[in-house]
Amino acid sequence: MSIGWLIFIAVVLIIIVLFQVTRTLDLVSQLRGNDDEREEHNSKVNGIALFIFMVLGVYAYFWCFGHFKNSNLPPASEHGYLIEDMILWTLIVCSIVFIICNILLFTFSLIYRYKKGRETVHFAHSNKLEFIWTIIPTIVLTGLVIFGLQAWTKIMSMPDEDTFTVEVTGQQFFWTTRYPGADGKLGARDYNLICPDNPLGIITKEFVEHRINLLQGNAKLDVKGEIKVLEERKEILPGLIDSIQQLIEMRQNRYRSEDLKDELDELEDELDDIDSHIITRVKNLDRINTIYTPEYFVSHQDEITWGYDDFMPSEMHVPVNEEVLLKIQALDVLHNFYIVHMKVKMDAVPGMPTFFKFTPITTTAEMREVYSKNPLWQQPKEGDETKTPKWKNFQYEIACAELCGTGHSAMKYILVVDTEAEYEEWVTTQKPAWNNVVGNLKIEGLSELAPKLKSVEPVATDSINLVTDTSTIASKGN
Numbered sequence: 001m002s003i004g005w006l007i008f009i010a011v012v013l014i015i016i017v018l019f020q021v022t023r024t025l026d027l028v029s030q031l032r033g034n035d036d037e038r039e040e041h042n043s044k045v046n047g048i049a050l051f052i053f054m055v056l057g058v059y060a061y062f063w064c065f066g067h068f069k070n071s072n073l074p075p076a077s078e079h080g081y082l083i084e085d086m087i088l089w090t091l092i093v094c095s096i097v098f099i100i101c102n103i104l105l106f107t108f109s110l111i112y113r114y115k116k117g118r119e120t121v122h123f124a125h126s127n128k129l130e131f132i133w134t135i136i137p138t139i140v141l142t143g144l145v146i147f148g149l150q151a152w153t154k155i156m157s158m159p160d161e162d163t164f165t166v167e168v169t170g171q172q173f174f175w176t177t178r179y180p181g182a183d184g185k186l187g188a189r190d191y192n193l194i195c196p197d198n199p200l201g202i203i204t205k206e207f208v209e210h211r212i213n214l215l216q217g218n219a220k221l222d223v224k225g226e227i228k229v230l231e232e233r234k235e236i237l238p239g240l241i242d243s244i245q246q247l248i249e250m251r252q253n254r255y256r257s258e259d260l261k262d263e264l265d266e267l268e269d270e271l272d273d274i275d276s277h278i279i280t281r282v283k284n285l286d287r288i289n290t291i292y293t294p295e296y297f298v299s300h301q302d303e304i305t306w307g308y309d310d311f312m313p314s315e316m317h318v319p320v321n322e323e324v325l326l327k328i329q330a331l332d333v334l335h336n337f338y339i340v341h342m343k344v345k346m347d348a349v350p351g352m353p354t355f356f357k358f359t360p361i362t363t364t365a366e367m368r369e370v371y372s373k374n375p376l377w378q379q380p381k382e383g384d385e386t387k388t389p390k391w392k393n394f395q396y397e398i399a400c401a402e403l404c405g406t407g408h409s410a411m412k413y414i415l416v417v418d419t420e421a422e423y424e425e426w427v428t429t430q431k432p433a434w435n436n437v438v439g440n441l442k443i444e445g446l447s448e449l450a451p452k453l454k455s456v457e458p459v460a461t462d463s464i465n466l467v468t469d470t471s472t473i474a475s476k477g478n
């Protein structure tokens with residue numbers, strides 16, 4: 001048992017003992033029969049107890065500041081200091097109010113306790129008092145609000161066109177970051193195009209074709225299409241359900257009939273839902289056909305190539321002292337992108353892009369130096385055989401700060417702040433995400449793409465079904 005628990009139990013026991021002692025004294029004076037004396041005595045005991053409680057409370061309040069001083073994380077971004085200042089000033093103002101109020105409350109309850117013959121002053125209204133307790137909080141709160149608004153405008157003002165941009169996407173249960181690649185432009189996205197090969201729904205001509213193939217099928221590529229698969233399934237489901245029902249009747253109350261009943265329930269649920277699944281996909285296909293007409297590809301010639309060189313690294317890297325714009329979104333439920341040291345925290349909302357700007361001012365290596373002086377970080381991590389001090393492995397951590405499901409606590413991601421040179425070097429090691437995707441795709445017209453994929457390593461040709469005919473796309477627009 002930890003010392004903390006022992007102290008807790010001791011405090012609870014002391015409170016119980018005090019309570020019992022007071023009750024005994026109360027009963028004794030009741031027997032003596034002197035009510036006034038008893039009241040006076042009780043008030044005095046209560047007043048003194050409350051006063052001691054106040055002294056201990058105020059002491060503990062300040063003790064916490066000293067005790068947790070080393071656990072405080074120094075901000076690593078420009079506006080982190082802005083937020084830190086805001087927290088500090090709010091804390092100072094609140095502390096002053098807290099201490100004045102508590103001293104008044106507890107000393108008054110001791111000084112003005114019950115005494116026989118003492119009269120209380122009653123007055124119903126005082127303009128002076130009303131004025132004081134309205135005007136002082138108004139001034140103080142207005143000051144804090146203005147302070148906060150200034151910080152807010154600095155962080156949330158619209159970014160310039162050429163701000164260094166990283167796109168962040170949250171989904172159950174991981175983060176994906178996307179960088180614009182050499183062209184400096186992030187490929188546009190459309191949720192209609194989301195599929196396992198294109199988890200972010202990036203718009204390129206090939207991905208549009210691929211999604212259409214997956215939905216409606218393509219005989220040439222030997223792809224049946226999700227809609228067809230579901231329709232076939234819908235045909236055979238009633239038969240399956242019938243046969244399981246017969247089996248259950250035959251085997252009444254016998255081995256495995258529970259399993260069969262579960263299976264029956266599942267199939268019945270599937271049959272209930274299957275129409276809505278088909279309709280969802282038909283609508284999905286309709287929307288794609290409506291948006292991605294041949295004219296679209298003509299008028300968006302450039303845009304549809306932006307996505308080719310986007311890369312999605314396994315860690316987020318940013319150069320130091322450069323303003324970073326985070327474009328934040330979510331694919332499924334609410335998440336919250338939280339870089340603790342940067343004091344960046346923003347909801348990731350499905351269907352509603354959010355953003356945040358910050359300027360990192362301390363590289364990961366510099367922050368390790370800072371931490372090497374912190375006693376808490378000089379210890380090795382619990383269970384670390386190599387006994388490496390914790391500061392050596394320090395990383396800026398990104399967490400999800402919005403409870404998003406069972407894997408919420410696993411939504412961790414690393415941010416590395418590099419020097420300019422380190423960052424440039426890191427970028428050259430990044431391969432376009434398209435690189436990973438191409439091998440899985442049965443894409444029509446991939447050969448046309450070849451010149452744009454210079455930076456992409458060659459993919460074994462037998463894994464791609466090259467079909468140069470692009471008429472499928474053209475015919476669908478009409």
Ligand SMILES: [Cu+2]
Nearest residue numbers: 400402404408
């Ligand atoms: Cu979460």
